[in-house]
Amino acid sequence: MLGPLIVCYLFLGGTGAGACLVLAVLGLLAPRELVAVRGAGGDGAGRRPAGAHAVLRPPAAYRRFLAPGYRAALVALALGMVCLLADVGRADRLLLLLTSPAFSHVAVGAWSLAVCAVLAVLAGLAWDGLVRRWRFAAVQVLQAALALAALAVMLYTGLLLQSLSAVPLWATPWLPVLFVLSSLSCGVVLVLAAAQLTGAASAFATVLGRLAAVDAAVIVLEAAALAVFAGTALAGVGGDFVAGRTAEALEASAEALVAGEAAWLFWGGLVLAGLAVPFALDVVLARLRRPRPALALVAAACVLAGGLVMRYCVVEAGMHPLLAMAS
Numbered sequence: 070m071l072g073p074l075i076v077c078y079l080f081l082g083g084t085g086a087g088a089c090l091v092l093a094v095l096g097l098l099a100p101r102e103l104v105a106v107r108g109a110g111g112d113g114a115g116r117r118p119a120g121a122h123a124v125l126r127p128p129a130a131y132r133r134f135l136a137p138g139y140r141a142a143l144v145a146l147a148l149g150m151v152c153l154l155a156d157v158g159r160a161d162r163l164l165l166l167l168t169s170p171a172f173s174h175v176a177v178g179a180w181s182l183a184v185c186a187v188l189a190v191l192a193g194l195a196w197d198g199l200v201r202r203w204r205f206a207a208v209q210v211l212q213a214a215l216a217l218a219a220l221a222v223m224l225y226t227g228l229l230l231q232s233l234s235a236v237p238l239w240a241t242p243w244l245p246v247l248f249v250l251s252s253l254s255c256g257v258v259l260v261l262a263a264a265q266l267t268g269a270a271s272a273f274a275t276v277l278g279r280l281a282a283v284d285a286a287v288i289v290l291e292a293a294a295l296a297v298f299a300g301t302a303l304a305g306v307g308g309d310f311v312a313g314r315t316a317e318a319l320e321a322s323a324e325a326l327v328a329g330e331a332a333w334l335f336w337g338g339l340v341l342a343g344l345a346v347p348f349a350l351d352v353v354l355a356r357l358r359r360p361r362p363a364l365a366l367v368a369a370a371c372v373l374a375g376g377l378v379m380r381y382c383v384v385e386a387g388m389h390p391l392l393a394m395a396s
Contacts, residue, residue: 074156076384078149079226080255080377082182083248085145086222087256089189092138093216095260095276096196097209104131105205123205125195132198134269139193141263142256146186153179178225185222188215223252230383237319238326238387243298247379250291255376257284258347258369270360277365278355284372285351292344295379299327326386335382343375 105123127135192215195203227245230236257280264270270277302323305316326335350368354361 072156073381074152076377076380078152078156079229079248079380079384081145081149081152082178083223083226083252084255084259084373084376085142085149085189086182086185086219086226087252087254088138088142088145088259089185089192089256090216090219090223090253091256091260091280092135092142092189093192093212093219096135096192096212097216099127099131101205103128124201125203125205125208126201127196127198130269130272132196133267134264134273136193136197137267137269138260138263139189139196141259143186143189143193145259146182146189150179150182150186153182178222178229181218181221181225185215185218188218219256220249223249226252230387236322236387237316238302238322238383241298241301243294243301244383247291247294247298247383250287250294251376251379254284254287254291254347254372257287258372261365262369265360265362265365270362270365274358274360277360278357281351281354281365281368284368285348285355288344288348288351288372292340292348295339295344299323303327322386326382329386331382331385334378338378339375339382342371343378347371347375 101123104125104127106126107123188211192208192211194200195208195211224245227248230239230248231241231244233239261277261280261284264273264277302319305319325331347368350364350371354364354368
């Protein structure tokens with residue numbers, strides 16, 4: 070049914086989209102008096118804009134912060150597309166899938182991913198300063214559209230599995246919630262890691278501290294969603310039917326997730342390394358007054374590894390018991 074390439078596609082697409090959402094919000098919150106100058110229609114004195122004809126002129130600190138973040142997000146989105154293409158098998162099959170008038174969750178996801186990537190390229194160019202004469206208002210609209218597209222991709226990665234109602238473990242509304250929160254956390258740490266690697270962290274220590282606090286809050290929500298997702302499955306609540314072999318498959322999937330042969334990956338790779346450790350590090354980073362690159366990069370690595378492990382565990386626990394029963 071779903072192989073490792075789809076797991077990577079779900080992870081990379083969600084991570085890239087999460088980073089795009091974070092970057093778009095940061096761009097929307099950037100003070101206009103710091104990142105724009107008066108353009109056509111101004112007084113020509115070079116004073117900061119007060120009217121509608123502001124032109125984006127990001128200073129070096131903002132270019133070094135936001136532009137590399139967009140590049141990192143685009144790498145994740147591009148790799149996700151490569152995984153999707155490799156799973157489909159041939160480029161003509163993907164083109165046929167995209168142009169087919171029939172509704173398909175995979176087609177919707179691919180289109181959402183493509184739109185998100187195109188908008189991210191434009192936003193990255195705007196903040197990189199390579200293309201000048203960007204109207205500040207136009208960039209704000211672009212970033213709002215990017216935020217919506219990114220949110221659609223984040224939500225889709227969970228809806229894709231939920232739509233496969235033949236797998237009882239996935240047929241729950243808690244799965245998209247879990248995937249959205251995981252994608253957001255992965256996106257936050259990708260932005261944090263990019264800022265540390267480019268040296269922009271020193272100029273945005275306060276912003277990064279607040280991002281670490283946001284990530285800590287998201288991790289708490291993700292842990293709660295994971296607990297409800299696993300708990301309802303263990304209690305037999307899920308799927309379109311809760312009788313017969315469907316109930317047996319749901320019970321087998323839930324047990325495989327938390328107590329099966331790969332349970333060590335769930336508890337060690339996801340719960341401990343992917344949630345508990347980065348939460349503790351985020352709390353420390355949120356309280357510090359200056360950057361701690363080593364702590365930030367360790368926290369980012371843990372969150373990203375945990376996001377990949379979560380998707381792998383959910384996919385494997387849903388499929389293998391069902392395939393075993395069918396055989």
